[in-house]
Amino acid sequence: xxxxxxxxxxxxxxxxxxxxxxxxxxxxxxxxxxxxxxxxxxxxxxxxxxxxxxxxxxxxxxxxxxxxxxxxxxxxxxxxxxxxxxxxxxxxxxxxxxxxxxxxxxxxxxxxxxxxxxxxxxxxxxxxxxxxxxxxxxxxxxxxxxxxxxxxxxxxxxxxxxxxxxxxxxxxxxxxxxxxxxxxxxxxxxxxxxxxxxxxxxxxxxxxxxxxxxxxxxxxxxxxxxxxxxxxxxxxxxxxxxxxxxxxxxxxxxxxxxxxxxxxxxxxxxxxxxxxxxxxxxxxxxxxxxxxxxxxxxxxxxxxxxxxxxx
Amino acid sequence: xxxxxxxxxxxxxxxxxxxxxxxxxxxxxxxxxxxxxxxxxxxxxxxxxxxxxxxxxxxxxxxxxxxxxxxxxxxxxxxxxxxxxxxxxxxxxxxxxxxxxxxxxxxxxxxxxxxxxxxxxxxxxxxxxxxxxxxxxxxxxxxxxxxxxxxxxxxxxxxxxxxxxxxxxxxxxxxxxxxxxxxxxxxxxxxxxxxxxxxxxxxxxxxxxxxxxxxxxxxxxxxxxxxxxxxxxxxxxxxxxxxxxxxxxxxxxxxxxxxxxxxxxxxxxxxxxxxxxxxxxxxxxxxxxxxxxxxxxxxxxxxxxxxxxxxxxxxxxxxxxxxxxxxxxxxxxxxxxxxxxxxxxxxxxxxxxxxxxxxxxxxxxxxxxxxxxxxxxxxxxxxxxxx
Ligand code: SF4
Numbered sequence: 001x002x003x004x005x006x007x008x009x010x011x012x013x014x015x016x017x018x019x020x021x022x023x024x025x026x027x028x029x030x031x032x033x034x035x036x037x038x039x040x041x042x043x044x045x046x047x048x049x050x051x052x053x054x055x056x057x058x059x060x061x062x063x064x065x066x067x068x069x070x071x072x073x074x075x076x077x078x079x080x081x082x083x084x085x086x087x088x089x090x091x092x093x094x095x096x097x098x099x100x101x102x103x104x105x106x107x108x109x110x111x112x113x114x115x116x117x118x119x120x121x122x123x124x125x126x127x128x129x130x131x132x133x134x135x136x137x138x139x140x141x142x143x144x145x146x147x148x149x150x151x152x153x154x155x156x157x158x159x160x161x162x163x164x165x166x167x168x169x170x171x172x173x174x175x176x177x178x179x180x181x182x183x184x185x186x187x188x189x190x191x192x193x194x195x196x197x198x199x200x201x202x203x204x205x206x207x208x209x210x211x212x213x214x215x216x217x218x219x220x221x222x223x224x225x226x227x228x229x230x231x232x233x234x235x236x237x238x239x240x241x242x243x244x245x246x247x248x249x250x251x252x253x254x255x256x257x258x259x260x261x262x263x264x265x266x267x268x269x270x271x272x273x274x275x276x277x278x279x280x281x282x283x284x285x286x287x288x289x290x291x292x293x294x295x296x297x298x299x300x301x302x303x304x305x306x307x308x309x310x311x
Numbered sequence: 312x313x314x315x316x317x318x319x320x321x322x323x324x325x326x327x328x329x330x331x332x333x334x335x336x337x338x339x340x341x342x343x344x345x346x347x348x349x350x351x352x353x354x355x356x357x358x359x360x361x362x363x364x365x366x367x368x369x370x371x372x373x374x375x376x377x378x379x380x381x382x383x384x385x386x387x388x389x390x391x392x393x394x395x396x397x398x399x400x401x402x403x404x405x406x407x408x409x410x411x412x413x414x415x416x417x418x419x420x421x422x423x424x425x426x427x428x429x430x431x432x433x434x435x436x437x438x439x440x441x442x443x444x445x446x447x448x449x450x451x452x453x454x455x456x457x458x459x460x461x462x463x464x465x466x467x468x469x470x471x472x473x474x475x476x477x478x479x480x481x482x483x484x485x486x487x488x489x490x491x492x493x494x495x496x497x498x499x500x501x502x503x504x505x506x507x508x509x510x511x512x513x514x515x516x517x518x519x520x521x522x523x524x525x526x527x528x529x530x531x532x533x534x535x536x537x538x539x540x541x542x543x544x545x546x547x548x549x550x551x552x553x554x555x556x557x558x559x560x561x562x563x564x565x566x567x568x569x570x571x572x573x574x575x576x577x578x579x580x581x582x583x584x585x586x587x588x589x590x591x592x593x594x595x596x597x598x599x600x601x602x603x604x605x606x607x608x609x610x611x612x613x614x615x616x617x618x619x620x621x622x623x624x625x626x627x628x629x630x631x632x633x634x635x636x637x638x639x640x641x642x643x644x645x646x647x648x649x650x651x652x653x654x655x656x657x658x659x660x661x662x663x664x665x666x667x668x669x670x671x672x673x674x675x676x677x678x679x680x681x682x683x684x685x686x687x688x689x690x691x692x693x694x695x696x697x698x
Contacts, residue, residue, distance in 0.1 A: 047509055051377065063518040072507050074380055075516040076373060077399055083370035087335060087377020087385070088507075090361040094332035094383045100509055118373065121366030 016190070018042040025068040027060040030223025032187045032213035032230060033134040034060065037105060039190050040132060040209075043197040046071060048101040049092075051085040053115060054078040055107035055134075056141045079114045081106040082122035085129040101201070103130035108149035109139050111210075112168050116148075119208075123177035126205040130197075133170070133208075136215035144218045151238075152286065153279055155220075155271045162274060166286065170210060171244065178247035179206040184240065186212050188231035192241060192253060192303070199243075212239045220270025232265040237291045242298070250298040262287055312488045318479030321449040321486050322388065322414045322472065323348035325456025327358045328494045329412075332383040335363040335374035337393065340426050341476040342416045345388040368393035372400035372413075379409040380515055382506030384460065386411070390476065391418035391432045398436065401469075405440025406531065407516050408505050410463035411470075412456060413441075417576065417627075418476045419666040427667020428476035430576060431628035434636045440531060442470040442538055443605040445575040449484040451602075454555060457489070460498055461545040466538045467505060468531075473604075475577040475627075477667070489553055497548050535606045542603055559608040561600040562615050564590060568597025570683045571616065573641050574625040575601040578663075578670055582625065585675035596679050601637065609644040616645060621682040622656040625675070626691070627664040634691045635660045659687030663694035670694065 017023075020041040027034045033056060041048065049072045052058065058075060061068055076084040081104035089102040106115055111133035119131060138156045139145040146156040148168040155162055174182045180203045185193040193211065200207035214230040216223040233239040234254060241253040262284045266272040275283075295301075316324070322345050326334075334353070336346040352358040361378075365371045368389050375385040389397060394415050404411050419425040420432045433443060444459060446452045452474050459470035474480055507515070519527055539559065546557045564586050565571060574582050579600040589596035599615055601608075616622055622645075626635025633639060638660030645655050661678045664670045674694045681692065 049381075049507060049509070058518060061514060061517065063520045064514070064523055067512070067514045067517070069514070070512050072509065072512050073514045073517070074377070074507075075514065075518075076376065077403055079369060080373035080376075080400070083335075083365060083373035084377040086363060086365070086370075087333060087374030087379075088381050089377075090333045090335075090363060090374070091378035091381025091383035091385070094359075094361055094378070095381060097381075097509065117366055118370045121370055124366075125364065 020046065020070040022068045022070065024066070025060050026062055027056065028217045028223070030216040030226045032215055032226045033057065033136060035187045036134050036193070036211045036213050039193050040103070040197055041071065043194055044101050044103065044201065047099060048103060049074065049088055051076060051081050051088060051102065051104040053081040053106050053110040054141070055110055056136070057105060059141060078110055080118055081110050081115050082118040082127070082129070082131060085131070086122050086125070086127045089127060089129050101130065103132060105132050105134065107141070108133060108135045108137060108147045111135070112148035112170055120177065123174065123179050123206045123208070126179060128204050128206070130200055130207045130209070133210045134213040135210060136213050136218055138218050140215055140218040153272055153275050153283055155274060171242070174208045175244045175247045179208060180246055182208040182244040184210045184212070184242050186230045186234050186239065186241060187214065188227050188234060189241060189254070196243065218271070221268050225268055229265065229268050232260060232268065235260040236262045236265045237287055238262060238265055240291065240294055242294070252295065252298045252301045253303055255301055313485050314488055315483050316449065316486050317344065317481050317483050318446070318449045318452045318474050319344035319416065319481065320348050321453040322456055322474065323352065324488060325453040326386050327352050328489060328491055329457055329460045329498060330384065331358070331360055331386040333361050333363065333375070333378035333385045334387065335365045335371040335378070335385070336387055337365050337368045337371045337389070339368070339390045339393040341418060341480045342388045342390045342393070342414070344480065345414055345416070368396045369400060372397045372404060375411045376400065376404050376407065376409060379411050379503065380407070380507055382501060382503050384501045386413065388414040388416070390416045391420045394432045394436060395420060398439065401436055401439035401441055403516065404469045408467040408531065408534070409469060410460070410467055410501070410503060412459045412463055412472065413469070414456065414472045414474065416474055416476045416480045425666040428478055429627045429665045429667070430473070433471060433473045434628045436471070437605055437636060440468065440535065441605060442468055442535070442603070444470065444472050444603055445601065446472065446474045446479060447577055447579050447600065449479055449486050450555070451557070452479060453486055453488070454549065454553070454557065457494055457498060458545050458549055458557060461548070462538060462541050464501055464503070465541045465545070466534045467503065468534050468538055473576065478577040493552055497552050538606055539608060557602060559603045560611045560615065561602065563598040563600065565597035565599065565615060567595055568619060569595040570621040570623070570679055571597045571599055571619045572623045572625055572675065572678060573599045573601060573637060575604060575637060576627065578625060578627065581670055581672055582675050585672045585679060588672060589676060589679055594679070594683065604637070607640045607644065612641060612644040616641070616656055619656050621685065621687070622658045623661055623678050623682040623687070624658060625661045625663060625678065629662045629665070629691060635662050638691065657685070657687050660691035661694055662691045668695065
């Protein structure tokens with residue numbers, strides 16, 4: 001176990017910060033998304049091209065002529081991450097550069113909502129691309145409006161009394177496309193994230209990785225709480241770490257030894273501060289129910305990379 | 312080699328001869344025969360391309376943008392609602408300076424539903440930064456695809472080749488098919504300086520702040536204007552290779568014409584017939600065919616319409632609140648010609664052929680009579696309007 005208590009000092013796979021994603025970018029302090037992209041690029045390496053729809057990273061990567069990435073980055077319209085990635089990959093293949101890794105890096109809006117149609121098309125065609133969703137659970141770049149990924153009860157500027165719907169089951173939707181590999185990952189479990197990206201690298205076809213990217217700005221918490229919040233999301237079973245192979249075989253990567261109440265997770269974040277005890281209990285009930293179903297549906301419980309501990 | 316083929320298949324042949332490498336396509340009537348023929352070409356191994364069955368026209372253009380950014384030659388085809396759905400990505404492709412070529416089979420656009428021909432779909436996209444070429448016959452459909460790649464790849468501006476639904480798309484004509492090697496000689500492998508070099512990390516279409524945005528748009532504007540010259544050069548090369556001439560505009564019987572009708576697309580054939588009939592009656596009618604609508608060849612139009620007392624424009628689309636788009640362009644082109652050449656011609660707009668309504672030779676003759684009598688109006692006159 002090389003993740004230290006704060007979970008940010010380094011992992012057995014190397015430094016947190018990738019030479020492919022340099023300092024000087026424009027993310028908010030403590031942004032979980034930047035940590036996630038750092039890790040992903042560390043694994044995928046230099047011959048990677050990113051398809052980037054409208055999202056926080058349109059800004060994070062800087063206005064022309066600044067660019068904090070040492071890989072090629074293609075910005076595109078909000079709906080088109082998967083379609084652009086499809087075209088990029090086809091273009092590289094047809095010009096003798098089929099070894100270039102093409103990845104989409106989309107927020108939850110560009111994945112769950114406006115980007116879902118193109119994602120579904122690419123997944124159905126089993127395009128040889130990586131699709132990463134860094135999920136900060138709302139439209140954070142435009143100032144925190146709700147998305148299909150916003151969890152029940154969450155305050156956003158368009159849910160001033162709290163979100164009334166459950167988060168969309170994106171993994172269920174993706175699984176229904178029977179792509180070779182889909183996984184969830186967390187910025188508090190970086191070795192697990194690394195292992196999943198590595199696993200995806202070995203697979204031809206569509207790889208989907210859903211990363212819960214805690215967002216201090218939108219979640220209304222201090223910037224040093226990012227990792228803690230992400231860790232508590234996993235420990236409270238709100239965000240299970242899992243893998244789905246070919247839409248069928250399911251693996252649970254982490255089973256908490258002891259139950260962490262959702263109160264601990266929600267309590268860290270200002271976006272849930274208006275919730276009553278009753279509402280928190282209702283969220284706990286739904287989390288328990290989903291967890292029970294998930295455990296019943298998995299074929300295996302094991303760490304993504306054998307030998308890694310997660311607590 | 313000559314073959315009997317419909318306009319849609321002529322387009323597909325143009326695509327095959329242009330050695331397109333990535334084909335993201337989504338079906339829509341009346342474009343589908345283009346995509347179907349291309350699927351056959353790829354399946355038969357006659358065209359080495361990746362054929363991508365995308366889930367929407369919006370994605371089709373996004374995938375073309377991806378492929379072109381990776382330095383592959385990309386093509387898609389669409390019509391009407393599909394073109395409208397692509398609108399956002401048309402801006403994106405043009406702004407990124409990518410030499411994508413698309414065929415649009417002109418079809419009316421809803422509401423109400425109508426699958427027949429008019430030009431309101433492509434005309435609605437005239438300001439997206441794409442070059443637009445309107446074809447008169449099936450030969451021109453095939454040749455225009457090759458010419459469009461020649462021009463687009465030289466000026467790094469995408470091109471739309473436009474053909475009238477059913478009138479060309481589904482009607483068979485004899486088409487001369489160029490030899491593949493002869494096409495290769497005038498259309499070499501794509502080398503787009505705006506494409507990704509995997510070893511040189513860059514950001515494509517990043518955020519550009521107010522201190523640079525104007526300059527980017529200025530360069531895009533200039534490239535489109537410079538395309539006028541490039542279109543003529545490509546046309547000359549094409550004529551050398553294949554003997555067929557594709558100027559920006561084609562005047563017909565205009566030397567002594569007293570009344571001239573301006574038109575684009577397949578209807579120019581009908582106008583030519585009407586001009587012939589009127590000439591037989593001793594009436595001095597003429598036609599100006601507009602082949603290149605974007606960039607609009609203002610200078611050429613001004614030059615050839617100078618001194619013509621009566622000009623009419625036949626539009627197959629109408630923009631409520633503004634009239635016909637070609638009429639607007641012609642008027643704008645003539646605005647400065649007034650003093651030096653004996654008066655700006657009166658320009659009367661005619662609107663016809665909407666939603667597949669036939670435009671007959673007698674409709675056109677009627678339009679000529681109206682302008683010959685000097686009865687033009689600022690408001691467009693709708694041909695054959697039922698009372
Ligand atoms: S709003 Fe959230 S996701 Fe966006 S840059 Fe700031 S911390 Fe990161």
